[in-house]
Amino acid sequence: MIVYECCGIESVTKKVYCSSCGKEITNEYEVPDVGTVYSYTVIQVPPAQFAHLAPYTVALVQLNNTEAKVTARIADQVNIGDEVKLEKIVDGAYLFKKNEVLHNS
Structure with a gap:
């Protein structure tokens, strides 16, 4: 599974922009x-x-x-x-x- 992270908030739902800071989400990584x-x-x-x-x-x-x-x-x-x-x-x-x-x- 891929996790998307920004501002310490992690989600399995791909989002373009962070709901907290509004920046583009570029941090993604695979988890078991x-x-x-x-x-x-x-x-x-x-x-x-x-x-x-x-x-x-x-x-x-x-x-x-x-x-x-x-x-x-x-x-x-x-x-x-x-x-x-x-x-x-x-x-x-x-x-x-x-x-x-x-x-x-």
Whole structure:
């Protein structure tokens, strides 16, 4: 994953200008596709376009080696503090799964 940074604010969303100082964002770097579940919720009654997925988990994932967080759908049941890994990106949505390598260590 690529993280974009300016003024100490990190984001996985590419922006041309910093929302804090207004300067052009030129700092970008790659971080591992691994993170920790910071918060989560289980969606029981979704919008119509996601009804086929219900129930599903949406989590805020704190990416390793950065302050950036990403909102993601997670296929597994998770708890705060679980380590997860990016599985794929579908239609702009990040899909994570529990990182078994990290859980079995």
